[in-house]
Amino acid sequence: MTGSDDTILEFLQEYDLALSPRSIEYNLSSRHEADISYSTINRRLKLLSEVDLVEKEYPDGGFYSITNKGISYLEGELKAEDLERE
Template identity: 60%
Template sequence: MTGNDDSILEFLGERDVALSPRGLDINLEREGIAISYRTINRRLKQLHEKGL
């Protein structure tokens, strides 16, 4: 796992929400967490494959 994975999982876990990659991108940006949409999309696919 990467630091970006930790940020994504922490964000989703704290808010107990399901978001599309674009929705996650927008909300992370609002929180001041700088992860590109491309990275979010790629990491979500990897996390899903790992069952997270």
């Protein structure tokens, strides 16, 4: 887990939306002053999906949302070392 992961998860939790990687990048950089590149967001979302912290709601369009497991992670109920890739 990286600081970028936490930022992405916190953003998805705060706004409770399913967003594309490009939408996340745009909003984080232009409205929330977080400097995370599109390629990093895209790569991290795929990894976060593998450990079930986010889910791809609309596979054809690539819209991601936070899962209950992702919320549990942010609330400190899960540790990074407890997460396993499927």
